[in-house]
Structure formats: C-alpha cells, structure tokens
Amino acid sequence: MGRFGRALTTLVVIGAVGAGAYLYLTRPQPYTESDFAEAGEPDIKNGEMMFWAGGCVSCHASPDAEGDAQLVLSGGLALKSPFGTFYPPNISPDPDAGIGNWTLAEFASAMKRGVGRNGEHLYPSLPYTSYVHMSDADIRDLFAYMKTLPKSSNVTAEHDLPFPFNIRLALGGWKFLYFNDNPRVVLSDASEAVKRGQYLVEGPGHCGECHTPRDFLGGWKTSEWLAGAPNPEGEGVVPNITPGGAEVGDWSAKDIAYYLESGFTPDFDSVGGSMVEVQRNMAHLTAEDREAIAAYLKAIPAH
Structure with missing residues (x-):
C-alpha cells in the first residue's frame, strides 16, 4: 500500500472512530x-x-x-x-x-x-x-x-x-x-417563595423559551436570562422581564402577580399578543404560585 493509500485508510479509521464516539456520546437516553x-x-x-x-x-x-x-x-x-x-x-x-x-x-x-x-x-x-x-x-x-x-x-x-x-x-x-438541568440563575439566600417561583418559571412555566435570546444554533444565551428576544414567529420582540426591563422593570411584585391573574397592567392596559394565552393559563394557578413567580422575577439579575 502506497503513502496515499495509508493516509486514506488512516482518515477512514479516524472518521469511523469519530462517528462512533459522536453516536455514543449523543445517543438518546430514555427512562426505563x-x-x-x-x-x-x-x-x-x-x-x-x-x-x-x-x-x-x-x-x-x-x-x-x-x-x-x-x-x-x-x-x-x-x-x-x-x-x-x-x-x-x-x-x-x-x-x-x-x-x-x-x-x-x-x-x-x-x-x-x-x-x-x-x-x-x-x-x-x-x-x-x-x-x-x-x-x-x-x-x-x-x-x-x-x-x-x-x-x-x-x-x-x-x-x-x-x-x-x-x-x-x-x-x-x-x-x-x-441541554442540561442546571439552574438558569443562582440565587443565594432565596426565600421559599422565590424558590417556588424559580421552579415554576424555569420548569413547567418555561418562560425562558420565549423571553431569553438564543444564538444561531437555537441555544439559550443564559447570561441574558429573560432579557428579551426576537419574536420566534417573526414580528416584534418578546420583552425583557428582568428587573432591568423597560416594559416591566418598574412593576412591583404585586403588579406582576395581578397581571398574571387578570391580564391588566399597572397602567390599566391589557395583555396582548401571544402572552394572552400564557396569562389565561397562569390565571388557573393559585394566588400563592402567581406571587411566587412575581417574587422570582423581582429577584433575578437585571439586564
């Protein structure tokens, strides 16, 4: 076998090993x-x-x-x-x-x-x-x-x-x-209400899916958690809901909880766009859970 043949064989072996490693490391891992x-x-x-x-x-x-x-x-x-x-x-x-x-x-x-x-x-x-x-x-x-x-x-x-x-x-x-199960933000000395709010927002509520910007591959920019993002459906933007956000940054926790319950903002405007469905869903939660979500949103870093 000539030099070219040996080089080609080596490349094929390296490619096969690499493909095998990829398939193993990225294999689906369902529960049993x-x-x-x-x-x-x-x-x-x-x-x-x-x-x-x-x-x-x-x-x-x-x-x-x-x-x-x-x-x-x-x-x-x-x-x-x-x-x-x-x-x-x-x-x-x-x-x-x-x-x-x-x-x-x-x-x-x-x-x-x-x-x-x-x-x-x-x-x-x-x-x-x-x-x-x-x-x-x-x-x-x-x-x-x-x-x-x-x-x-x-x-x-x-x-x-x-x-x-x-x-x-x-x-x-x-x-x-x-894909990982790491907390999206680390909050020291969090109250029980904030911990519950973190669970609801980062878990079942999946607020970050729309409110956090993504890179070109669709992965979250976690350093900008809930800092707002382009509307994935095309027009407009999904707002920044951290304490630094222009839209809700000056809302109190009470304002946020009431908005989730009623759909009304502190200045008596009403919920619009895709948030209409979200608010209707949140209205079914207990008052304590809506207050916990609000407490968490006031406790996270501002952007």
Missing part, C-alpha cells in the same frame, strides 16, 4: 420502566395545576379552540421558527393518534429527556429544556391528569423543516451543547 416502578399514586389536582403552569393548551389544542374545547389536545397548531415550521402532536388520551397507550416512563422521557416513544431525539419545540427541571412527582401527576381529558383521533402534520434541520441525528449534538 423500572425508573417509575414505584412512582406512587398520582395527585390529579396537582396534575391539573401543572397542566396550566405548563401551558399545554397553548400549543396542543386545535387552532382557535376556546373554552372546554381547549382541553381536547388534538394538536396541529403551526409554530413558525427560524428553523422551519413545527406542528405539535396530538397528546390526547387517544390510544392511536395520541398518547393513550404511553407509559409514565415514556411520557417522562419525552418531557424531561427529549426522547420519543420510539427512542428518537425530539425537537426542542417541545420545551424539554425547561421541563427537565420538573420533579418526577409533578410529571406523574400531570400525566395522570392528561389521561382524564377528552380523546381526539386527529393525526397532525409532520414538521416542515429544511435541510439540515430535518436531520434528527444532529439533535444529539445540539443536546450535548445546550
């Missing part, structure tokens, strides 16, 4: 059934609170659904992004079109590890980058509550993504770079 074998009895009432905190209806109800129809999680809403259009799936209890035949471990794998039922990486249009902070008990309770909701046989469209974003294998690399 044994991880939830002793999950305990669910608290349906708490599951309902997690449902509203998580804003499930905002993405998974059919477009333009109102009232009780929002509880039919048939999916199909088009979510436009710089990477293409995502179509949230049917997550109703339907055994065929929805998640009626899923196990708790499969549901938790999707919610907290971004792994689908067939072992595939899921796109972070499902905000598992936030839901990873949820406790196993809250995941259990949420799953139990969702099984009480109406069934839908609707089959949603596949995501419409251009190359290379339609290559799921690349999601393993994206997770390797960006």
Whole structure:
C-alpha cells in the first residue's frame, strides 16, 4: 500500500472512530420502566395545576379552540421558527393518534429527556429544556391528569423543516451543547417563595423559551436570562422581564402577580399578543404560585 493509500485508510479509521464516539456520546437516553416502578399514586389536582403552569393548551389544542374545547389536545397548531415550521402532536388520551397507550416512563422521557416513544431525539419545540427541571412527582401527576381529558383521533402534520434541520441525528449534538438541568440563575439566600417561583418559571412555566435570546444554533444565551428576544414567529420582540426591563422593570411584585391573574397592567392596559394565552393559563394557578413567580422575577439579575 502506497503513502496515499495509508493516509486514506488512516482518515477512514479516524472518521469511523469519530462517528462512533459522536453516536455514543449523543445517543438518546430514555427512562426505563423500572425508573417509575414505584412512582406512587398520582395527585390529579396537582396534575391539573401543572397542566396550566405548563401551558399545554397553548400549543396542543386545535387552532382557535376556546373554552372546554381547549382541553381536547388534538394538536396541529403551526409554530413558525427560524428553523422551519413545527406542528405539535396530538397528546390526547387517544390510544392511536395520541398518547393513550404511553407509559409514565415514556411520557417522562419525552418531557424531561427529549426522547420519543420510539427512542428518537425530539425537537426542542417541545420545551424539554425547561421541563427537565420538573420533579418526577409533578410529571406523574400531570400525566395522570392528561389521561382524564377528552380523546381526539386527529393525526397532525409532520414538521416542515429544511435541510439540515430535518436531520434528527444532529439533535444529539445540539443536546450535548445546550441541554442540561442546571439552574438558569443562582440565587443565594432565596426565600421559599422565590424558590417556588424559580421552579415554576424555569420548569413547567418555561418562560425562558420565549423571553431569553438564543444564538444561531437555537441555544439559550443564559447570561441574558429573560432579557428579551426576537419574536420566534417573526414580528416584534418578546420583552425583557428582568428587573432591568423597560416594559416591566418598574412593576412591583404585586403588579406582576395581578397581571398574571387578570391580564391588566399597572397602567390599566391589557395583555396582548401571544402572552394572552400564557396569562389565561397562569390565571388557573393559585394566588400563592402567581406571587411566587412575581417574587422570582423581582429577584433575578437585571439586564
């Protein structure tokens, strides 16, 4: 074998080793059934609170659904992004079109590890980058509550993504770079209310998904946590909701909590845009949880 042949062989071996290392380090890692074998009895009432905190209806109800129809999680809403259009799936209890035949471990794998039922990486249009902070008990309770909701046989469209974003294998690399369960901010001497607010905002509430700027690969710029970002759907911006934000920086914690409950700002304006759905969801929470969210938003670093 000549010098060129040896060099080519070496490159092939290095490439194969590199590919193998990539596939191993970025492989999907779902939960096993044994991880939830002793999950305990669910608290349906708490599951309902997690449902509203998580804003499930905002993405998974059919477009333009109102009232009780929002509880039919048939999916199909088009979510436009710089990477293409995502179509949230049917997550109703339907055994065929929805998640009626899923196990708790499969549901938790999707919610907290971004792994689908067939072992595939899921796109972070499902905000598992936030839901990873949820406790196993809250995941259990949420799953139990969702099984009480109406069934839908609707089959949603596949995501419409251009190359290379339609290559799921690349999601393993994206997770390797960006996906972790670290606190988004470290708050020393936080009160119990602030800790609860941190859990709700960074976890089920997934506020950072829209309010934190991202880099060109779609990863959060965590040094600018909740500092505002371009609207992922195109027009306008999602506001800075830290204490330094021009829109809400001078609001009191009481103002924030009331806004989440009523939809009215301190100057008697009303909620608008995509925040309408979020506020409607937050209105279902307890007053204590809305106050905890407000306390956390006043405690984080200003930007």
